[in-house]
Structures are given as C-alpha cells and as structure tokens.
Amino acid sequence: MAKNPVRVLVTGAAGQIGYAIVPMIARGVMLGPHQPVILHMLDIEPAAEALNGVRMELIDAAFPLLKGVVATTDVEEACKDVNIAVMVGGFPRKEGMERKDVMSKNVSIYKAQASALEKHAAPNCKVLVVANPANTNALILKEFSPSIPEKNITCLTRLDHNRALGQISGRLNVHVSDVKNVIIWGNHSSTQYPDVNHATVTTSSGEKPVREVVADDQWLNSEFITTVQQRGAAIIKARKLSSALSAASAACDHIRDWVLGTPKGSWVSMGVYSDGSYGIPEGLIYSFPVTCEKGEWSIVKGLKIDEFSRAKMDATAKELIEEKSLAKSCLN
Numbered sequence: 001m002a003k004n005p006v007r008v009l010v011t012g013a014a015g016q017i018g019y020a021i022v023p024m025i026a027r028g029v030m031l032g033p034h035q036p037v038i039l040h041m042l043d044i045e046p047a048a049e050a051l052n053g054v055r056m057e058l059i060d061a062a063f064p065l066l067k068g069v070v071a072t073t074d075v076e077e078a079c080k081d082v083n084i085a086v087m088v089g090g091f092p093r094k095e096g097m098e099r100k101d102v103m104s105k106n107v108s109i110y111k112a113q114a115s116a117l118e119k120h121a122a123p124n125c126k127v128l129v130v131a132n133p134a135n136t137n138a139l140i141l142k143e144f145s146p147s148i149p150e151k152n153i154t155c156l157t158r159l160d161h162n163r164a165l166g167q168i169s170g171r172l173n174v175h176v177s178d179v180k181n182v183i184i185w186g187n188h189s190s191t192q193y194p195d196v197n198h199a200t201v202t203t204s205s206g207e208k209p210v211r212e213v214v215a216d217d218q219w220l221n222s223e224f225i226t227t228v229q230q231r232g233a234a235i236i237k238a239r240k241l242s243s244a245l246s247a248a249s250a251a252c253d254h255i256r257d258w259v260l261g262t263p264k265g266s267w268v269s270m271g272v273y274s275d276g277s278y279g280i281p282e283g284l285i286y287s288f289p290v291t292c293e294k295g296e297w298s299i300v301k302g303l304k305i306d307e308f309s310r311a312k313m314d315a316t317a318k319e320l321i322e323e324k325s326l327a328k329s330c331l332n
C-alpha cells in the first residue's frame, strides 16, 4: 500500500542550507527511498522571489517522491500539519564572529516561530534547530512552545560528529564508515568537546579503540579537538560563506536516525534537553551520545568519564548557562 506523505518544513529555505537540503529531502535522503514527502518552505518577504525560484526548480527536478510543495512567507501556513520541522531560518555568522554573536537576531525568531509550531504542527512533530546559536535557539523554542513534548525538540551537532569521524578516518587512512561512536558533548560552538575515548575503528583484526590505533594522545587531546571545534570557522574563511552542503547532509542524518533508528552497536550525537545525565544541569539543550529506536532517542548511559573529559564537558555546559541568560536578556 502506498505510504502517506510526510510533511517536512524547512525554514530559511531560500538560503544556502535550504537550497542544499530540499533536493536531499525530495530524493529520500532524509526519510528513505520509499517515503513520499510534501515540502513546506518558509522564508521572509525579501527572499520571497528567490523562494519561488526554489519552488520552480523543485517542480523542474520531477522528483518521484515529492508529492507537493508549499512555499510561503506566512509562518502559520508553513507550519500547518508538519510532521518534521527543520529550523534553518536566521542569520549566519560571518568571518571573525562567534556563533553567539548572532544571538539577538536569531533568538527572537525562535520565540515567534515556537508559537506557530505549537498551534499548527501535527501532534508529535519532531523539531531540529540548525540556525545558530543552535542549542540556545532550540531551548528558546522549547520554552515558548510548552505543549510540544521536550523530547521532540533537538538541535544539530551531527555536523560536528561527522567532522570528528572525518578527521579520525583521515588520520588513520580508513573509510569514514569504519569509524564510529565518537561523541560531541555540549554546545555547537568552539567550546564543544569532541571525545574519542569510546570510539572504535574496524580493522582487519576486528574493532579496536580509536585511541589505541591512533596511538598519539598528544594529537587526540589537542589538535584533533581544536580542528573539529574550529571547522566551521575554517569553512567560512575558505568559502566566505558558512558550511551548507555538509550541514544539510548532517541534518538529514540527524532526522533519518531519529525516525528510522541508529544501527545496532552505534550511537550518534544530538543536542537534546538534558535530564541531568553525566552531571549536566537540567534545563539546557546539550549534545549527548544517543541511540534511537522507534522514533525516540535515549542518552547512552554509564560511559566512563575521565578528569580531562569532565573539565571539558563542564566548560561547555557553563557556556550554555551563560548563553541561556544572554538569550533571556535579548528577549526582554
């Protein structure tokens, strides 16, 4: 029997990430090759003509899975009955800025869009916030949409997770798919902590700890971490624009694994509402290792945390607490 289409909202759809992600969604990269979709695209009035151009291109691409397109500048219309909301709309940072520098512009957008989602989205809509500062925007969205279950509001740290996998696979000269279970802890910012202490690599003699195979703690504890933390800035420096194809691809990975499940024996990183696991204060959207099954994520429990990791996990939590109060002051 033909499956009912899933309605997927992309905000900021006329922007760079929007332009990269909508064809991925329409081709089944996000929800699988047998799941029809209806795309809802939102942007603001100055981008209306460009948004219409994207709509025309989607028609011209004749995607078999694409059963409809809503392209609008009306947030209420955009949110109507959506099952998945990918929140990309906002202002990207430019060279020399930290992600929290776009805070005042972006948190007010997330406050406003929270109520539209709450009123109009389908029950159990899954929300992924991509726009920066991603964790804090997601927290604001959560606070202003009290009827959306907190488990349904997440932010994107999968790009950082994938960047970490990329760095390890490059260093070991192995396929990226042979490396798994890195962790991004904390904020999607330069304080994030990319942790390889539980990561493994598949070798000809079986699965081995990444730390043992890399055999260079000095590199793993310094250059590897800063490369992942600063990768967004390096892309901005090179492209004069922030990451878009990798961000779009990571957003598809995030939703796909959340909806369809993570492979047995592996986890991914997602920014989720802290339940106090690993001593991280509740009331923050913090990136944890998670597994997903039947459309629900769960934090991987019981991993051993050494002193080095503890300090880094606490430092990024501290930054999120500061961002939270800065965000609240921007909204006053």
Ligand SMILES: NC(=O)C1=CN([C@@H]2O[C@H](COP(=O)(O)OP(=O)(O)OC[C@H]3O[C@@H](n4cnc5c(N)ncnc54)[C@H](O)[C@@H]3O)[C@@H](O)[C@H]2O)C=CC1
Residues within 6 Å of the ligand: 011, 012, 013, 014, 015, 016, 017, 018, 042, 043, 044, 047, 088, 089, 090, 091, 092, 093, 109, 129, 130, 131, 132, 133, 134, 156, 157, 159, 160, 188, 242, 243, 244, 247
């Ligand atoms: N979490 C992550 O891993 C990543 C996050 N980002 C963030 O994603 C966001 C989007 O990046 P780009 O696509 O490169 O930016 P962009 O500037 O190309 O596109 C953003 C779009 O959002 C639209 N927009 C602005 N206000 C809006 C509103 N109130 N409602 C709907 N749409 C609105 C703009 O008109 C524009 O078309 C930025 O905040 C960027 O920093 C970027 C890369 C990775």
Ligand SMILES: O=C([O-])CC(=O)C(=O)O
Residues within 6 Å of the ligand: 092, 093, 099, 132, 159, 231, 232, 233, 235, 236, 242, 243
């Ligand atoms: O760095 C930025 O501002 C864009 C972003 O979030 C990333 O590439 O990780």
